[in-house]
Amino acid sequence: MSNAPLIALYGPDDTLAWQADGARSAGEFLSDVAELVDSLPDFPSVLNLLSSRYEFLVGFAAAMVRGQVTLLPQSRAPQTLRRIAGENGDCYGLTDRGDPVEGLPCVALPSGRRRSDRTMRIPQIPLHQQVAVAFTSGSTGQPTPNRKTWGALVSVARDTGSRFGLTAGRCRAVVATVPHQHMFGLEASVMLPIQHGLAMHPGRPLFPEDVRMALEEVSGRSVLVTTPLHLRACVMAGLKLPPVEMILSATSPLARELAREAEERFHAPVNEIFGFAEAGSVASRRTVNADEWQMLDAVTLTGAEPDWSVQADYLPRPIRFPDRIAVTGHRRFRVLGRMEDQVNIAGHRASLGDLTRKLLEIDGVQDGAFYLPETGHAPLTRLTAVVVAPGKTHRDIQRALRLSIDPVFFPRPLLLVPRLPRNETGKLPREALRRLVEEESAHEC
Secondary structure (H helix, E strand, O other): OOOOEOOOOOOOOOOEEEEEOOOEEEEHHHHHHHHHHHHHOOOOOOEEOOOOOHHHHHHHHHHHHOOEEEEEOEEEEEOHHHHHHHOOOOOEEEOOOOOOOOOEEEOOOOOOOOOOOOOOOEEEEEEOOEEEEOOOOOOOOOOEEEEEEHHHHHHHHHHHHHOOOOOOOOOOOOEEEOOOOOOHHHHHHHHHHHHOOOEEEOOOOOOHHHHHHHHHHOOOOEEEEOOOOHHHHHOOOOOOOEEEEEEEEEOOOHHHHHHHHHHHHHHEEEEEEEEEEOOOOEOOOOOOOOOOEEOOOOEEEEEOOOEEEEEEEOOOOOOOOOOEEEEEEOOEEEEEEEEEHEEEEOOEEEEHHHHHHHOOOOOOOEEEEEOOOOOOOOEEEEEEEEEEOOOOHHHHHHHHOOOOOOOHHOOEEEEOOOOOOOOOOOOHHHHHHHHHHHHHHEEEE
16 A cells, blocks of 8 residues: 555544534535645645644645645744754744734635535655654754655554554544643544544643533544543543543653543543654553553564664664663563663662652642752762642652652752643743742842
């Protein structure tokens, strides 16, 4: 097979998405795409900044039909957009009406509804065609670009849906709290529905009540695509959600206790995706049942300790894991922590991720992270912890930490803050965390 269809398993009148003015059928979607194709400028790449998930998909599809590559910025900060545009040659922006980007030629989608394409002339996209460039989050350094083919996106979407048994007959819609310009958001909230005949909610609900309302707006049982940060907020808010077929989480490790609480409250299994921008989604697990991850069907492990990689027919080469892993069986592994996540203090080793997990388990802690400041050539290493815990004191947190961590890893200082500078997907960029620590430490001096 050298091509794959733009959308699969829809009839002309089947709902592909909702918009503010009602349901959008697969036939109407194809008409929207065909009209936009003719109005796009002749540039090799496009920054798709459309805020509606449906309109983003229309722009993404039209760009593919024109042979253009969609750039997926990790931030909408003007300096980030200018840098990406400058590094990727001639490009233009697809933006919401009245929301231009300075220095970049921009196009807005035509307004109004179009007649449905009842003949269902579905574009066939070559599997080898490069269709997107995704950028790493910057949580461990400078964001880097990663090129994606149509074959890679289709394979991940089909494998993910197959792994969880997601079909139009079992569930009806996908609601997501993650941005569609993020790699996980693109795979799980855009590609997953259009390759399995599901409908997508166009918005990105952020707060618990927004999530509840979005789930009520779609018909039938839904898949909630989210992050540990958003899931924690929904659990703490004590929400009663409409029927959910499954919750799918990614972007950062999900604590087993949080997964258990979510399953009990929302009466739905909580599954987790493991992936990284360089390779996309590669494995999954049901968090309450296992520490182990199981590879997706099209992905295999290659290499040996400590240099494990993933490979797939759609990847140009084996891609090295950014994490240390332990292979536990056929196509199974456990994550031991990021390569740069390990700290060694006075001969004692620990993972910043594990220390953070123990911090988040403390009663009353809403968010937090351990941080290792850069000390240059200084031999002395002291960890810092930043904590969001309204109503708790330094002594409360310190007392609880002493029960769960080795004293050599005790944070000095421990900073209580109103919030952490997480990005749209709940990740905590290292540079933003460094600035917060420096600012809060200066206040305490």
